[in-house]
Amino acid sequence: LENTEMVMENYPVLAIFEHLEDIFADTLKVAVILSLLIAAIFSQLSSKQIIKPLLDLKRAVETDHKNLTELTHLPSEVGVLARAIDEKNHKLEQYLKREQLFTGDVSHELRTPLTIIMGASEVLASHLAADSYLNEFTNRISNTARETSEIITTLLLLSRAPEKLDAPQTSINSIALAEVQRLTYLLRYKTVTCQIIAEQEYSAYVRPELLKMALGNLIKNAFQYTDDGEITITIDDEKIMVTDTGLGIPEAMMPLLYERFERLTHDYQDGGTGTVLSPEHDINHKVEGSGLGLSIVQRIMSHMGWQLTHQANHSGGSTFSIYYK
Numbered sequence: 001l002e003n004t005e006m007v008m009e010n011y012p013v014l015a016i017f018e019h020l021e022d023i024f025a026d027t028l029k030v031a032v033i034l035s036l037l038i039a040a041i042f043s044q045l046s047s048k049q050i051i052k053p054l055l056d057l058k059r060a061v062e063t064d065h066k067n068l069t070e071l072t073h074l075p076s077e078v079g080v081l082a083r084a085i086d087e088k089n090h091k092l093e094q095y096l097k098r099e100q101l102f103t104g105d106v107s108h109e110l111r112t113p114l115t116i117i118m119g120a121s122e123v124l125a126s127h128l129a130a131d132s133y134l135n136e137f138t139n140r141i142s143n144t145a146r147e148t149s150e151i152i153t154t155l156l157l158l159s160r161a162p163e164k165l166d167a168p169q170t171s172i173n174s175i176a177l178a179e180v181q182r183l184t185y186l187l188r189y190k191t192v193t194c195q196i197i198a199e200q201e202y203s204a205y206v207r208p209e210l211l212k213m214a215l216g217n218l219i220k221n222a223f224q225y226t227d228d229g230e231i232t233i234t235i236d237d238e239k240i241m242v243t244d245t246g247l248g249i250p251e252a253m254m255p256l257l258y259e260r261f262e263r264l265t266h267d268y269q270d271g272g273t274g275t276v277l278s279p280e281h282d283i284n285h286k287v288e289g290s291g292l293g294l295s296i297v298q299r300i301m302s303h304m305g306w307q308l309t310h311q312a313n314h315s316g317g318s319t320f321s322i323y324y325k
Contacts, residue, residue: 099159107152114152117145147182154209162303167205172240172324173198175208176233179216186223194223198235204324206304214300217293218242218320226317238325245317249310257294257310 121142128134157165176196187194204211222231222244229245249257301308307323 104156104159107156110152111149114145114149118142118149121145150209151213154213157207157209158299158303162305165207167207169203170206170208170211172202172204172211172235175212175215176219176235176240179212179219180233183216183220183223186220190226191228192223192226192231193229194231194233196233196235202235202237206324210300210304214297214322215240215242217297218322221293221320222246222318229317238323240322240324241319242321243313243317243319245313245315248312248317254310 121138125135125138125142128138173196176198180194180196184194219231219233219242222242226244226246231245232241232243234241234243298308300306301322304324309321309323311319311321313319
């Protein structure tokens, strides 16, 4: 039959076989498509059933954890994980509760002696002559006691959830000016000038106590660590910048910049030369402090949802920026 055109009518058995083969091929195609469709539906349903406990656990963790106890009785791995998370949450709640109670108790106990100190300084000042040199000391006692009371109030605010605090419209310019005036005594024996640059009056929705402590710590650091040059506080519609011409911060200390109790000592190397700082550059010999200032500022920034950045100046010194928008 080679090179000859076949006519199926002349071969009825072969025609039937070819027809059955076509039917089998079509049936096989339909079966494969149905199998894939059934497998996809089955995998979708089974994956939902497998993932459902994990999704329930995720929703329970993201909410107020009230539904978490409903999952702790499950015998599966999800139940084990839910029990571990519930136990950890309980420990964290107890820890936060103890911290809040401690902050409240300490604040309550400190307010009474501070009130007595302020009252005693006022009585002492009333018995002094107007031109007495002791008036300066009574004023310092009264101002320090008042500032300590404000610090206690700020710490109490930090112990509360941010969503539970009201955020009135607060003038940034006024707080910056007040903090510069309050801390000017740190520049008394230094050849340092300070200026505030602001094109207009800027404000932010924030508790003034929190902004005062954050900005005050940055200005205080700039005043303390700058012996010569200029300090500039620049305010615009998105950030507050505190720029100084002080010693700056070595590169080796940058990873620990916002860590508690970390301060610049001669053990740190100068990031520009790689040499160990000499004792005359040891800030601890010049400035008293506990190394908590920047960590407190960072904590306030996190509490308010703001951002704090640091940049080294080419001419020396540092620039800290608070982004409030």
